[in-house]
Amino acid sequence: MKELLRLLGIIRTYHWWMILAATLGFATIGSGIGLLMSSAYIIAKAALQLPFHELQLGIAGVRLFGLARGVLRYIERLVSHSTTFKILSGLRVWFYESLEPLAPARLLQYKSGDLLQRITKDIDSLENLYSRVIAPPLTAIMISALLWFLLGSFSPMFSITLLCFHAFAAVGIPLFTGHINRGTATKMAGIQAELQSMTIDFVQGLGDLMLFNRLDDHTEKLYRLKTDELKLQRKQALIQRLHEPLIGLLMNSAVLALLWTLTPQVSNGTIDGIYTAVIIIAVMASFEAFLPLPDATHHLETSATAGKRLFEIIDTKPAVPSPHHPERFPDVHSIKFENISFTYPQTFTPTLSSLSLQIEEGEKVAIIGPSGAGKSTITSLLLRFWEPSQGDICIGDRSIRNLDPETIRKNIGIVSQKTYLFSTSIRENLLLAKPDADDKELKNSLTFAGLSSFTTKLDQWVGQHGMKLSGGERQRMAIARMLLQDAPIIVLDEATANLDTVTEKSVIQSILGLCNKQPAKTLLVITHRLRDMAQFDKIVVLEKGCIVEQGAHHELLKKNGLYASMWSLQHRQTPPELLTDS
Template identity: 60%
Template structure:
């Protein structure tokens, strides 16, 4: 129940609105009971052919309760849905605020489909926390108290009987159906999560599945997941029908028992025939709010599972946090890396091992090495996606852990190997770097990045993951974002690795042009135009094994020269 109480704490600010909605829900059901009671009174009384004036009270009651029931129902739905939407909005904002500091380090162990299921469906399922979990029991409890009072006026025995049958309908039937449906809600949610992952894998990897002949097997797995979900849903529907039947059976049992208790009182004059008719219909109507209660426990189980899945992510400690009093970013941008080491969680091998180097303001350096040497790890540490295990990175003489991570990332422009474009327009993808940029600013950036033909297409849709654009165009949009960012430090992490030779040369020239006067760190395994760099660091197994100018490294007989010869011999023979 710990998860349930944590969820309750999230909706606590809406307590008085929820209480008001419960009271109006009770008034709605009470109006329905009153409508049936007054209707029964008129029908039974009219059968005795009394003077018309004696029916006026009943007629007024029918009119009042008939109108009140509709009005109260509308107000109750208005308030309860308003609460539900506010709760959902609060939950979504709360979840995003909590999950954003965890990216990317703490989220790398989750599949994207599973994360999507948690962000969308799990939060969506929590809309039931009031309308299906908290509201119905409160309404049923108030109706039970009302019937206790009404029947207690005529007979204590009848009041006790209605209390027993209401208890069975409100506690016994829900517990029975919960026992029968134990695990169904969890199973259905797990199947949905499995389907989400499989569907996302299908859409994103359909080419690879076709290439290796695994598409039929993947479709079979999707069909199996769907069949399993439908089987659980059918069982769930049968149990729902069972609990409605049991509640109806209890209503009939309560009616018979109360009639048995009250009929002897007719001879004593405590109850007359008209009152007995009124009580009969009131008892029947009083079971209406007990019908949703068995579903309450099932929704509670589903909400607890959804809460556990959300809290599993949110309880993770962020890898990086902002200091309480962050330092302003310094005007002097020299970079010092001292004894920098890092080991990924779950690994025994150091990705970086005691790196030490300095980058002066405006200096252009290249960090090269074979795949797996630890080059991209340096980028992750500079951007504070991770914290170093040992050693430090300083800018302007201050450790980067003393800066606000968001401010640090605004001051370091990154062009990575994989440029992510959202399924939005070119304009919206560009304004990520500068939300206040004007159309003129966007067009200048596109022109400088070699995309002058895009200046008239700012509102053109980029496609899912930017797939409507070529690889070179996506990289150039990344360059345009860097231009709009106006950051004094640039990091190029395999920025041209996936481009063809002609596009790579054009993008490299553009990057060289825009990095003039800025501090530039290029991370690459492709040794192209190395002569332009002020210094080259050669990385192997997380250590700096060589450093110097291109000509100096070529005069040696180390890793750099071997890499150069292998790449350029391969190019010449290719």
Template identity: 50%
Template sequence: MKTFLRLAGLTRPFAWWMLLAALIGFATIGSGIGLLMASAWLITTAALMPALSALQIGITGVRFFGISRGVIRYAERLISHNTTFRILTRLRVWFYDAVEPLAPARLASYRSADLLKRIVDDIQSLENIYARVLSPPVTAALVTLLMWLVVGHWSLAAAEGVLASQLVAGLAVPLLTARLAAGTARGITTLQGEQQVLAVDMVQGMSELRVFGMVGDYAERLREAEAKKLALQKRAALIEGLHESLTGLAMNGAVIWILFSMTPMVQSGAISPITLASVVFGVMASFEAFLPLTGSVQNIEADVRAGDRLFEIIDAKPEVVPPAKPEAFPKRTDIEVSNLAFTYPGSDRPALDGVSFSVPQGGRTAIVGPSGAGKSTITSLMVRFWNPAQGEISIGGMNIDKLDPEALRRNIAVVSQRTYLFGQTIRENLLLAAPEATDEQLRRALTLSGLGELQSRLDDWAGQHGMNLSGGERQRLAVARMILQDAPVIVLDEATANLDALTEEALLDTLDHTSKGKTVLAITHNLHRMERYDEVVVLHQGKVIERGSHETLLKSDGFYAGMWRLQHGQG
């Protein structure tokens, strides 16, 4: 119930629109009731073969209610869909605003396909919170009141019987079918999430699945999930059919009760047979309002499940919270790292343990070490994806936790080994770094990064994850972004990893040329052209074990010298 109330609270800004749509929905069903009552009156009166003038009221009523039902139905659909789209827009913006501060730290434990389902499908399913959960009970309640007044005008006893039948259709039947369907909507949602995860893994890992002969296994898991989902959907359809049947029985009960209670009135002359026929048809039409109620109850379960999945994410406390009054980014860009310590959640081994080093303004420092030494963790802490458990990082003498994280990231250009390119054009991928950049600036950045041949291909599609470009081109595109960003601090996080020797050599020349005058922190395990750095800091198991210039470290014949000899075939 708490989740449902939170979800309903998100629709509060649209309460008046929702009420208006519910009222128009009530007017639509009311027009249907009037249409059937007027039709019954017209047919039964016409059977007595009166003068044509005596039928004019009925003919006018049929025309009025027939036309008004169509017009009001259109207005109801227009307003309800407009309200639903407004609510969905608010939900998507609300969720994005809530989840953006959580990335990447708090989202690292979620699989991408699962996150995609939450962002797209779970939010999409919440459109039911208005259209199929909140609105139908309001409309049904108003119709119940209307029929109490209409039937009660002629017979209070008949109105009581109709009320009892409508309470059965509006409360007992939905509660019964909801009990029978308990867990169905939740199970369907869970299986859909499982299918999405399997499908994404299968598509993205198709090459590996083919190599190891596991395509059939994944396909079988997809078939099993689909079979289970179909079974639950059949169960839901059967329960929905049961609800319609029970609602029909309740309607028949109301008709029988009206005939039982009002026939003596016809016999006594208190009311005419024509009136009885009109009341019966009106009551039958009123039960249209109760058909959506089972869906309303069942959708509550699906909406609560979707809400739980969304609130599970957004209720997480952000790892990094901007300061209330952030300081301006300092003009000096010397970096000081003091006694830095950090352990990833779920791990008992520190990624960094008491790490200290400094980079003077305009200087070049390399952080080296074997895989798992904690090098890339420094990058994550530098751009405040995480907060250190101990110690601090300062730029220009100012602790970075006093800076706005967004301002900090705008002033630190990161070129990593995992350059992500969106499935858009080359131009759009470049404009991420400088949204206001002109075509001339884009071409200049491509030229400086060694991608002059792409100058005429700005509007070419880069491919999903940049697959239309080679690995070297993707890395150079990251350098082009760095040039466009024009940040005073540059972090090169394994920027030349996985490249062939010639491409690596050319890329290093490009980086040397484009980073002149900037403060550079290079993180690498590949000890190539290390003499270009003012200082080399050696990490091992999260600790600084050596530091000094390339020549000094070679002469000391320690861990670094051993790594260098091993990589250069002298070990």
């Protein structure tokens, strides 16, 4: 219930649209009742063979209500669909806006399939919140009130009798079907999320499943989940099928009860017999408004479950708070890590411990160290993906805590270990970095990244996740993107790991050359492969989250510490033509 109230709070901006659509729904059903009442009136009068002018009122009613019903139904559909889509788009915008500050840190705990299920299906199911949960009770209340007045004009007894049946249709049947349906919406959402995750794993990991001969196990699990989903769907369908006969039963009972109270009054002449059919027909027609109510309880539970799943994400506190009044991005692009410590959530050992590092503007710094030393974590903190548990990071004279995370990311060009390419053309993937870039700029960046062969196929599809490109080509695409971004700070996190040694050398040389051009760019390179190290102003050696050595290449070699041993280990078998800087 709490979730529903929160959802109603979110969509309250559309309350006038909702009221209009419900009023139109009422007017449409009301016209239907008027049409049937007028028809019953004409038939009853005609049966008595009264003169034609006695039928005039009924004929006018049939014309008016017949026409009004069609026109109103059309307008009602138009308004209620438009209201539904307005609400749906409002909910989508709200969800995406709330999701953005949580990415990427807080979203790591969700399986991608589950997240997809929440973003698509859960929001889609809220489509029914207005049309199936809010609108039907509103319309039913208005129709019940109309009948109260109509029948009350004959006898208050009729109104009270019908009200009892309407109340039972509005509360009793939905409570009954809601009770036997309880929990299915929650179970269904869980199963569908699991199914979505497993299907994504199945498609993306098909190669590995075949390689390890686990295809049958995975298919079996998918089959079991699909069977559970079908069972639940069957149960829901059976319950839904119950609604119509139950409402029909209630309608016929109401007719019988009304006849029972009406007959004595017609017999003693209190009510003209002509109105018997009019009243009975009105009573029968009024139940049309109650037909969707039992379904509303099912959609109420589905909406509440979807709301709960969405709020579960939305209520997560962002890993990185955004400043309310961000400062301007500084003009000086030096970087300072001051006594930084950081521990990932649900882990106990700190990934970085009291790390301090000064990088001057235009300086070229390499960060090296064993796997798991915390090198990439430094980048994540700089990009404001995570918040350090201790210490501060400054760009120029400003703490990054006071800068807008979006502006920080705009000013840091990054090429990481994992390059995500969208399933579109080479051009579209490049334009991500600079939407207004012209073909010349795109081609220059591709040539710079060693992809001159791509300059003639800008509109070629790169395949799903760029699968039509080799690992090296994907990484060079990321380098081309970084170049287009033209940021004053560049971070390369194992950017050349997938390149062959000759291409790697040429790409690194080009990037170093680019950084030396005026205005000089600040360059931070995270690497395992110790190549061209003499060209870096500073090399920082990280081990277990602490800086163990830092200095220029020749200084560190002289120290004969961790750097020197890594260097000699890597260069023992390196061809002499690559050892330019030793």
